[in-house]
Amino acid sequence: MNHFAxxxxxxxxxxxxxxxxxxxxxxxxxxxxxxLVATQAGFSMWEAAAISALIYAxxxxxxxxxxxxxxSPLWLVIAMTLLINVRHVxxxxxxAALLPRSRHWPWLMHGLTDQVFALALTRLPQLPAPERFGWxxxxxxxxxxxxxxxxxxxxxxGETLTxxxxxxxxxxxxxxxxxxxxxxxxRFTDKRWALALSCTIIAALLFTFFGxxxxxxxxxxxxxxxxxxxxxxxxxxxxx
Numbered sequence: 001m002n003h004f005a006x007x008x009x010x011x012x013x014x015x016x017x018x019x020x021x022x023x024x025x026x027x028x029x030x031x032x033x034x035x036l037v038a039t040q041a042g043f044s045m046w047e048a049a050a051i052s053a054l055i056y057a058x059x060x061x062x063x064x065x066x067x068x069x070x071x072s073p074l075w076l077v078i079a080m081t082l083l084i085n086v087r088h089v090x091x092x093x094x095x096a097a098l099l100p101r102s103r104h105w106p107w108l109m110h111g112l113t114d115q116v117f118a119l120a121l122t123r124l125p126q127l128p129a130p131e132r133f134g135w136x137x138x139x140x141x142x143x144x145x146x147x148x149x150x151x152x153x154x155x156x157x158g159e160t161l162t163x164x165x166x167x168x169x170x171x172x173x174x175x176x177x178x179x180x181x182x183x184x185x186x187r188f189t190d191k192r193w194a195l196a197l198s199c200t201i202i203a204a205l206l207f208t209f210f211g212x213x214x215x216x217x218x219x220x221x222x223x224x225x226x227x228x229x230x231x232x233x234x235x236x237x238x239x240x
Contacts, residue, residue, distance in 0.1 A: 012134025013141075019123060020139035023115045024146055031147045034061055035154020036162070041069035045155040052151040056110065056144060059217070060084045087221045091117045098124040100133055111140025118184075192231045200224030 031052065038048035043065065055061050060081045067077045091112055098120070099105070116139055124132050187193040204220035212219070 009134040009137075012131045013138030015131070016135035016138025016140075017142045018138075019135075020116070020119060020142045023119065023139075023143055026115065027143060027146050028150050030058065031150025032154035032158055032161070034058075034065075035151040035156070036158030037062060038065050038151070039155045039158070041065045043155075045152055048155045049148055049152050052148045053144075055081065056113070056147060057081070057085050058113070083215060083218055086218050087114075088112060090221070090225055095120055095124070098132065099136065100129060102133060108137065108140065111136075111144050113140075113143060116140050116143055192228060195231055196224045196228035199227040 034052065035045070035048050038051065038061075039045065043051070051061055051064065055064060063084060064077060064081055067080065092109065095112070095117065102108075119139060120136060124135070127135055184197060187197060200220045200223060203223040204216045207213070207216035207219055
């Protein structure tokens with residue numbers, strides 16, 4: 001009985017939920033902000049919640065709402081949303097090596113975000129293989145559920161909250177970048193990661209400076225990925 005309990009998928013899912021709780025420090029403020037922005041752009045609370053449930057992609061949601069409100073063509077809205085999320089093409093293969101085979105992955109990958117990916121990439125190698133599926137389900141479902149709830153709260157009470165606590169409106173936009181910084185900072189202890197991250201940061205700043213701010217993030221991520229694998233390739237050539 002104890003052996004069964006130790007390998008219970010539900011127990012592993014709760015472990016994922018527990019370890020994903022620190023991510024909520026970034027999810028809650030940003031989801032509140034999105035709910036507020038969506039209603040200000042003319043979307044209803046339920047429409048905002050549907051966007052968070054179906055698109056579930058942070059920056060892409062803000063872009064989606066802004067472009068729709070501005071009357072942009074649907075094809076352009078879809079193209080830009082996909083362009084920003086193209087980084088997930090890199091995320092998937094990196095996690096695939098750490099996760100067991102399952103017919104549920106096509107829909108579970110909807111829960112893969114930048115923060116969940118960063119946490120999973122660090123945590124999954126430390127877990128026994130039988131625990132990894134349940135852990136990922138728990139972590140991703142917690143983040144997804146809180147994102148939707150935060151959107152609904154922001155859409156219904158966002159203006160009231162920011163009116164009562166003006167500082168909250170100033171802090172919320174910085175919550176997600178702060179969360180990224182705390183996840184990225186430990187990687188600078190590794191030379192290859194430090195070079196790749198530095199390349200990404202410099203590329204993003206340059207693209208933004210030259211007026212390519214709409215595509216700065218995906219292009220900078222691509223530059224960082226190329227740098228990472230080039231350093232890896234050079235290391236293999238120097239150490240056959």
